[in-house]
Amino acid sequence: MSYSSLLILAAIGGFLAFRGFGAFKENGLGFITHAEWSSLVGDNGKEISSFGLGAMITGTLIISSIALVIGVPLSVLTALYLTFYAPERLRRLLVTVVDLMASFPSILYGIWGFIVLSPMATYWAKLIFKYLGWIPFLSVPTPAFDRSPFLAGIVLSIMIIPIVTSVSREIFAQTPLERIQAAYALGATRWGMIRAVALPFGASGVVGGAMLGLGRALGETVAVYSVLNIVFKINWHVLYGYGGNIASMIVQKFGEASFTEKKALLAAGFVLFVMTLLVNMVANTVVSRAVKSGK
Amino acid sequence: MTTASITAKSPVAPRKPWKATKAELIPVVGALALAAFLDVVVVAVTPMKGKLAYALLFFIFAAGLQMALKWRNLGRRAAIDSLAGSVAIAGAAIAFTPVLSLLATTVIKGAKGLYPGFFIHDMSVANYQSPLNQGGVVQAIVGTLYLIVLATAISLPLSVLTALYLTEIRGKASGFIQFLVQAMSGIPSVVAGIFIYSALLLTTSLRGSTIMAALALAILMIPTVTRTAQEVLLLVPEDLREAGLALGATQWKTVATIVVPAARNGLITAVILGVARIAGETAPLLFTLGVSNKINWNPFSGGQSALPYYVWSGLGDGTELGIDRAWSGILVLLMLVLTLFVVARIFGTRKVKIK
Numbered sequence: 080m081s082y083s084s085l086l087i088l089a090a091i092g093g094f095l096a097f098r099g100f101g102a103f104k105e106n107g108l109g110f111i112t113h114a115e116w117s118s119l120v121g122d123n124g125k126e127i128s129s130f131g132l133g134a135m136i137t138g139t140l141i142i143s144s145i146a147l148v149i150g151v152p153l154s155v156l157t158a159l160y161l162t163f164y165a166p167e168r169l170r171r172l173l174v175t176v177v178d179l180m181a182s183f184p185s186i187l188y189g190i191w192g193f194i195v196l197s198p199m200a201t202y203w204a205k206l207i208f209k210y211l212g213w214i215p216f217l218s219v220p221t222p223a224f225d226r227s228p229f230l231a232g233i234v235l236s237i238m239i240i241p242i243v244t245s246v247s248r249e250i251f252a253q254t255p256l257e258r259i260q261a262a263y264a265l266g267a268t269r270w271g272m273i274r275a276v277a278l279p280f281g282a283s284g285v286v287g288g289a290m291l292g293l294g295r296a297l298g299e300t301v302a303v304y305s306v307l308n309i310v311f312k313i314n315w316h317v318l319y320g321y322g323g324n325i326a327s328m329i330v331q332k333f334g335e336a337s338f339t340e341k342k343a344l345l346a347a348g349f350v351l352f353v354m355t356l357l358v359n360m361v362a363n364t365v366v367s368r369a370v371k372s373g374k
Numbered sequence: 375m376t377t378a379s380i381t382a383k384s385p386v387a388p389r390k391p392w393k394a395t396k397a398e399l400i401p402v403v404g405a406l407a408l409a410a411f412l413d414v415v416v417v418a419v420t421p422m423k424g425k426l427a428y429a430l431l432f433f434i435f436a437a438g439l440q441m442a443l444k445w446r447n448l449g450r451r452a453a454i455d456s457l458a459g460s461v462a463i464a465g466a467a468i469a470f471t472p473v474l475s476l477l478a479t480t481v482i483k484g485a486k487g488l489y490p491g492f493f494i495h496d497m498s499v500a501n502y503q504s505p506l507n508q509g510g511v512v513q514a515i516v517g518t519l520y521l522i523v524l525a526t527a528i529s530l531p532l533s534v535l536t537a538l539y540l541t542e543i544r545g546k547a548s549g550f551i552q553f554l555v556q557a558m559s560g561i562p563s564v565v566a567g568i569f570i571y572s573a574l575l576l577t578t579s580l581r582g583s584t585i586m587a588a589l590a591l592a593i594l595m596i597p598t599v600t601r602t603a604q605e606v607l608l609l610v611p612e613d614l615r616e617a618g619l620a621l622g623a624t625q626w627k628t629v630a631t632i633v634v635p636a637a638r639n640g641l642i643t644a645v646i647l648g649v650a651r652i653a654g655e656t657a658p659l660l661f662t663l664g665v666s667n668k669i670n671w672n673p674f675s676g677g678q679s680a681l682p683y684y685v686w687s688g689l690g691d692g693t694e695l696g697i698d699r700a701w702s703g704i705l706v707l708l709m710l711v712l713t714l715f716v717v718a719r720i721f722g723t724r725k726v727k728i729k
Contacts, residue, residue, distance in 0.1 A: 082547075083532045084554040084600075087593055091561070091569045098572045156465025164462055173470065175719070180473055182647075182715055184654020185563075186685050187704050191476050193689070194483075194697065203426070237472045244469070268451055270458035291560075298562020300657040305689060326564045330660055333568075341576065348568045352561070359560030363553070 099346025106130050116311045118340045130343040132350060134313045138323025143296040145232025145317060146239055151289045154243035162251040163273060181241035189305030192234035200230040204318040219319040226308035228322035234302050239292030246291060250284025250369055251277055284369035290362030298355045300326035325351045401443055409435035433464050484705025487698050497667040502688055502696040511703055513669045517680040520673050522649050524588030525595050533599035541607040542629050559597035566593040567658030582664030584673035590658035599648035606640025639721045646718040650711055656682040681707040
């Protein structure tokens with residue numbers, strides 16, 4: 080019975096690879112690198128199709144990186160605040176809130192991102208463009224800021240804050256008391272103690288937590304679908320109004336896909352599965368090592 | 375009793391030398407007030423405007439003034455320490471703001487579409503553009519309950535047995551299984567959905583139904599339940615196991631009659647956390663659930679509805695009324711998740727009971 084997890088993982092990988100095999104064979108390496116995704120029925124009734132995930136893979140990486148850039152510093156600060164600054168009662172309350180945040184359904188983040196955050200993010204994007212537009216990836220070809228990778232990245236950053244915060248907090252809380260007291264005894268201020276003791280001690284745990292967050296960000300579907308304008312073109316301008324994400328593109332295309340296209344989508348699912356699996360495996364190894372060394 | 379004299383109120387107030395005295399608090403509060411004042415003035419005078427400017431400037435002024443204060447009284451290192459503290463507080467404040475906004479908007483926007491009939495009617499006569507006093511989510515609630523029960527029934531035996539293997543049997547493969555369970559917890563929900571689709575629906579005559587969606591959800595539920603169950607099983611004192619074995623019970627008997635009952639509350643928590651994990655999942659349902667606008671009592675055939683799916687359709691509908699319906703749906707879903715969360719807390723904080 081305990082091997083059920085192996086069985087399930089193998090079955091997922093196996094079935095998706097098996098069903099998607101046709102798409103891999105037909106498009107070769109282009110399935111990963113090409114940005115075009117089209118399926119047309121030609122004059123002779125034969126299906127002409129070309130499937131490439133390039134735009135979606137870059138898009139997924141871009142919005143996940145935005146999520147990490149925004150989410151990880153906030154999470155580390157929150158974890159530091161919760162461990163070393165917050166009064167006991169407030170800390171208990173906020174730790175519960177972090178757990179609660181993790182249990183919010185992703186569609187809630189999606190609808191909130193679409194209705195509440197979207198106008199704000201567009202405004203922020205305009206501000207960033209106005210003052211930092213000279214940086215290549217912060218520029219835009221035309222002023223269209225709606226439904227951009229930037230917005231999707233912010234939504235994802237909020238969604239990964241709970242996991243990154245709780246992993247970091249757990250590590251910081253394990254900082255050996257005698258080292259903390261030694262730092263204070265040597266005359267360190269609270270910040271001096273954090274910099275000299277807590278941060279070096281917790282660094283690997285924070286990295287692991289960030290990678291778990293990355294794993295979550297890579298596979299997020301519904302929230303991204305709700306806020307991102309999915310277009311099959313590689314877009315490096317993070318503030319500009321279109322982007323991509325493998326998971327949500329599968330949802331977008333699936334409804335009216337032909338049999339061949341469905342198989343290609345299953346192949347896309349396989350790519351996503353492998354990506355998240357690798358990230359999570361590395362992350363879990365890092366975290367469990369960090370936790371063990373802390374004991 | 376002798377303790378009475380100790381618990382009686384002492385006439386002397388306990389001293390708390392670490393607490394700031396009033397004299398020490400005045401400059402701190404004063405600095406904050408001054409920061410707020412400067413904030414308003416600067417926003418009024420300069421072209422900067424909006425909530426963003428208020429928040430940013432207030433942080434700069436407040437942190438700067440506190441820093442200056444510390445620098446004057448205690449020197450440079452204290453000033454840097456004060457700045458670090460301000461940054462940590464600001465970071466935490468930014469991280470927690472979305473929670474408030476999420477909860478507040480859901481309650482405010484969701485309450486608009488709530489009326490008693492919302493919990494009684496289905497969507498067979500109303501559609502997403504009907505006025506908000508028609509139609510409801512009863513079919514979605516039934517669907518979600520079905521999904522929860524079925525997914526739990528599928529995942530619970532697998533999860534608990536895996537957890538028992540990892541904590542009780544501790545076989546050679548424990549490390550490997552542990553690794554797999556962790557890897558499984560990272561499966562994106564959409565992958566679980568398309569897996570069931572590709573394995574059971576793509577080339578067969580089967581159509582989306584409750585049981586298909588429950589299978590997909592079970593995949594997501596197993597790792598959560600296994601890991602929590604494992605944690606609570608580890609909390610069961612080793613003495614109990616030794617006592618069972620010493621009385622001549624087999625390992626199986628010890629586990630079944632002593633360890634599992636002792637960890638009962640914790641196992642319930644594990645299931646509830648697993649349910650909370652899947653109750654709001656939307657992506658797998660899109661591939662496996664089919665569609666239904668009225669209650670479908672048969673979990674093995676025919677489409678079904680579910681709360682996340684109701685929200686998804688409302689959002690996809692895109693009209694103002696559709697989105698209002700989606701908010702009401704998400705409010706119901708959120709209440710369900712919050713209830714599960716609170717119940718899990720209550721069970722989780724009870725200690726392991728030994729009768």
